Amino acid sequence: MFEFVKSWYERKFSDPHSVTLLLVICAVVSLLYFVGSLIIPVLVAIVVAYLLEWPVQRLALLGFSRLMASTLVMLCFSGIAIASFFGIVPVLWQQTSNLLQEAPHMLEQGKSFLMQLPHQYPELITEIQIKTVVGTVENKFIEFGQVILSVSLTSLKDIVALLIYLILVPLLVFFMLKDKQELVGGIGRLLPDQRRLISQVWLEMNQQIMNYIRGKVIEILIVGGASFITFTLFELRYAALLGVLVGCSVLIPFVGAALVTIPVAAVALFQFGVSPEFWYIIIAYSIIQALDGNVLVPLLFSEAVDLNPVYIIVAVLFFGGLWGFWGVFFAIPLASLVRALLNAWSMQPQEIKA
Numbered sequence: 001m002f003e004f005v006k007s008w009y010e011r012k013f014s015d016p017h018s019v020t021l022l023l024v025i026c027a028v029v030s031l032l033y034f035v036g037s038l039i040i041p042v043l044v045a046i047v048v049a050y051l052l053e054w055p056v057q058r059l060a061l062l063g064f065s066r067l068m069a070s071t072l073v074m075l076c077f078s079g080i081a082i083a084s085f086f087g088i089v090p091v092l093w094q095q096t097s098n099l100l101q102e103a104p105h106m107l108e109q110g111k112s113f114l115m116q117l118p119h120q121y122p123e124l125i126t127e128i129q130i131k132t133v134v135g136t137v138e139n140k141f142i143e144f145g146q147v148i149l150s151v152s153l154t155s156l157k158d159i160v161a162l163l164i165y166l167i168l169v170p171l172l173v174f175f176m177l178k179d180k181q182e183l184v185g186g187i188g189r190l191l192p193d194q195r196r197l198i199s200q201v202w203l204e205m206n207q208q209i210m211n212y213i214r215g216k217v218i219e220i221l222i223v224g225g226a227s228f229i230t231f232t233l234f235e236l237r238y239a240a241l242l243g244v245l246v247g248c249s250v251l252i253p254f255v256g257a258a259l260v261t262i263p264v265a266a267v268a269l270f271q272f273g274v275s276p277e278f279w280y281i282i283i284a285y286s287i288i289q290a291l292d293g294n295v296l297v298p299l300l301f302s303e304a305v306d307l308n309p310v311y312i313i314v315a316v317l318f319f320g321g322l323w324g325f326w327g328v329f330f331a332i333p334l335a336s337l338v339r340a341l342l343n344a345w346s347m348q349p350q351e352i353k354a
Contacts, residue, residue: 021197025341036323041165043326045172049180050213052077056177070177078170088240095241099267106270107137113269204340205333212333215300220247223292230284237271246285250292252328253312257289301332311335 036043052073059069111134118127176183191198224247231239242264249256264285272278315335319327327334 018197020192020195021201021341024191024198032323036326041168042172044165045169045176047213047329048077048169048173049176050210051217052173052177053180053210054214066180067178070174073177074170074174088244091240092244095238099238099241102270106266109270110137110266113274201337201340205337208336209330209333212301216250216329219250219292219296219300222296223247223250223288226288227285230288231281234277234281234284236268236281238267242267246288253316253332254309255313255316257293261285 055073055076056066056069059072060066064072114130114134115127117125118130188195224243227246228239228243231242236242242260245260245263249260252259265282268278268281272281312332312335315331315338316328319331319334321327
């Protein structure tokens with residue numbers, strides 16, 4: 001066994017480029033794990049910079065300087081962000097407030113609906129099972145209310161942090177866009193000379209991450225917008241809030257669509273009951289999810305969807321457990337990064353030196 005491990009180590013890490021790549025990966029992972037919460041503004045800025053890099057590149061090809069292109073893109077992005085904030089956030093806040101006020105009544109109505117099931121289907125469901133489910137739901141609802149209360153009590157601290165982010169993040173994004181070459185060059189000077197594999201992995205992942213972030217934002221806008229229009233046409237209450245939830249659900253592959261089905265179905269059931277309108281909404285929502293998974297995702301993420309769904313779900317669970325929201329957001333590119341690393345290390349030393 002020892003000889004096998006020794007032989008494997010000598011075969012995979014006899015080249016200094018492999019060792020350098022391993023050390024850099026360990027350093028980056030350790031940095032994110034131990035101080036990731038302290039550099040959240042930097043992570044947000046990196047994501048936004050990747051999103052805006054494409055229009056900056058297009059303007060640069062038209063003859064604009066890097067400074068002018070970055071300035072124009074940042075002004076447009078800031079204007080759109082401010083208009084969206086003041087146009088959408090008040091509506092979402094009002095609908096969320098109304099939904100929380102009606103939640104106890106919705107819970108009671110759902111309880112009454114469930115208690116009728118044992119009489120309608122006695123051979124499938126017992127009253128004890130329904131009471132167990134209702135008790136669990138009520139406990140979870142109480143826990144959720146306590147979480148909302150605790151969040152509201154600490155909102156002042158969060159507002160201060162948000163104001164700081166609103167100042168720091170745009171500045172970071174602007175300088176990341178304007179001074180991209182200098183920043184990349186500075187990081188390159190910190191790395192050892194034996195970095196051929198690092199360059200190989202970077203070239204493979206850099207464009208893929210940029211495409212992924214841009215594609216994910218487009219997917220959120222399309223799925224959320226289509227859901228909002230559909231819910232509005234069916235006159236479903238809280239259409240804007242539910243549309244945003246459906247759009248944001250695409251951040252969690254496979255799992256997000258299943259989770260957001262619960263509030264959509266609950267609101268539709270509370271408003272229409274078990275009627276044709278309820279089933280129309282469920283069918284329309286299912287069609288949106290099917291088109292997203294089978295048409296939109298393959299178009300936007302042609303490289304990423306080459307990953308097996310099992311690998312994607314494992315990546316969501318693993319990286320989400322490590323880094324929370326950002327781990328979930330980058331689950332697919334991180335899984336692709338792992339694949340790129342394995343491909344690089346699977347090369348024989350003579351292939352690396354070629």
